[in-house]
Amino acid sequence: MDPTEVLDTPCIAVDEAILRQNIAEMAALAAGHGVNLRPHMKTHKTPHIARLQLAAGAVGATCAKLGEAEIFVDQAGIDDVLLAYPVVGEPKLRRLLDLMERARVTVAVDSVAAATGLSAAMAAAGRTLDLYIEVNTGQDRAGASAGEEAVALALAVDRLPGARVVGVMTHEGHAGASDPAVIAGTARNAGAALVNTAAKIRDHGIELPHVSVGSTPSSWYTPAVAGVTEMRPGTYVFYDNSIFRHGRIGPDRCAARVVATVVSRPAAGRAIIDAGSKALAMDPSSSHPGYGYIVGHPAATIARISEEHGVVLPPPEEPGFAVGDRVEVIPNHICPAVNLTDELLIARDGRVADRWPVAARGKVR
Missing domain, CATH: 3.20.20.10 (Alanine racemase)
Incomplete structure (x- = not known):
């Protein structure tokens, strides 16, 4: 984006x-x-x-x-x-x-x-x-x-x-x-x-x-x-983090990303993003630590999530994690993550061009 x-x-x-x-x-x-x-x-x-x-x-x-x-x-x-x-x-x-x-x-x-x-x-x-x-x-x-x-x-x-x-x-x-x-x-x-x-x-x-x-x-x-x-x-x-970790595709083939904002930097080695379990879902990865892959920051780990907080552990000197910075996360499992949102923002040439309703969200009966 x-x-x-x-x-x-x-x-x-x-x-x-x-x-x-x-x-x-x-x-x-x-x-x-x-x-x-x-x-x-x-x-x-x-x-x-x-x-x-x-x-x-x-x-x-x-x-x-x-x-x-x-x-x-x-x-x-x-x-x-x-x-x-x-x-x-x-x-x-x-x-x-x-x-x-x-x-x-x-x-x-x-x-x-x-x-x-x-x-x-x-x-x-x-x-x-x-x-x-x-x-x-x-x-x-x-x-x-x-x-x-x-x-x-x-x-x-x-x-x-x-x-x-x-x-x-x-x-x-x-x-x-x-x-x-x-x-x-x-x-x-x-x-x-x-x-x-x-x-x-x-x-x-x-x-x-x-x-x-x-x-x-x-x-x-x-x-x-x-x-x-x-x-x-x-x-x-x-695709998602679990799939590209299988080695057949790379993160560049993952079409959907959870876009999040850094809302707190309480310590040099810890940042908080506004995507927790209600945005990323709860699935762990069997092949990679954390709750998703932060695009452009392979050394950073989303170590913990609560409902509205994602606790990121970046290298202390790595840029991109100041309050207000935006990150893109490839979730471990995209299916439950999509079920947590009302719409998908459709990007063309890096900018939002349309919004598609997730019409079957919550249709679990």
């Missing part, structure tokens, strides 16, 4: 040229592997950016929650959505049926219990819902274990009225080491486990056209696994 431009901080500024470059490169990567790109909207939560992704060739959207999906269907014109999260409970089932009147919707399931609730709602409404079986390929979060457990789940779910199993998906989020070689091996193993699980399900007569992987750090590797048909990265539109 142009340091002479007056900004009210903290805010998130996005370099539009870098954003567009990131979108174009991931679209080209997907096309090169012959897989569909269904990007995750949870990173940016912004209809303007979703429209750029669609224009670059995305086949639809991945959303975490119904609230996100409702925004992107109604405000971005998206007509094909994957809900990569279980839909459980009567209020959500009602909203799902309503959303299905406006878009094609596929839902991920990892249990017979969740699928049974969906089945009952679909059967009562005279509808059929496409489902992905979520498969655990090593992250140990949600998902049926790759192999026989996932196969048994797919067979049980596909027999339910109003339910049709059309794919398997995984989130290989455990491929997050700082060593690219480790990321590559973990990602390829996850992709192979998912493809093998899909083959076993097909052996039982389920057609299963979709084999879907999803994670930005692994996106250079998993889609290359033969048999993968779809990829769902999200962070790539902005």
Whole structure:
């Protein structure tokens, strides 16, 4: 950002040229592997950016929650959505049926219990819902274990009225080491486990056209696994401190920065910025100390954060940390940071040229 431009901080500024470059490169990567790109909207939560992704060739959207999906269907014109999260409970089932009147919707399931609730709602409404079986390929979060457990789940779910199993998906989020070689091996193993699980399900007569992987750090590797048909990265539109520490991109490719102001310099080795946990989020980095990377100041560390204070430890003689100075921070994890702001300041040639609403901010239901 142009340091002479007056900004009210903290805010998130996005370099539009870098954003567009990131979108174009991931679209080209997907096309090169012959897989569909269904990007995750949870990173940016912004209809303007979703429209750029669609224009670059995305086949639809991945959303975490119904609230996100409702925004992107109604405000971005998206007509094909994957809900990569279980839909459980009567209020959500009602909203799902309503959303299905406006878009094609596929839902991920990892249990017979969740699928049974969906089945009952679909059967009562005279509808059929496409489902992905979520498969655990090593992250140990949600998902049926790759192999026989996932196969048994797919067979049980596909027999339910109003339910049709059309794919398997995984989130290989455990491929997050700082060593690219480790990321590559973990990602390829996850992709192979998912493809093998899909083959076993097909052996039982389920057609299963979709084999879907999803994670930005692994996106250079998993889609290359033969048999993968779809990829769902999200962070790539902005990248962040965790991603560039993996070694595939540099901080110059991080399109979004939290712009903050130094508001106190209580000691030579300590400065306070006006971005705390309510601007940077709370995620630590597994590969770098602190709560973000201060652009142009690699030796400075955001050592602690409270709600409205970021405690920076700069080298005592380093310029740029006087009261009133402005810094740009690449957060450790950009997704929750974006969810903390109402708008993105869109920069062209270093100056704010537009403001895009983060319309899906707070849509966690």
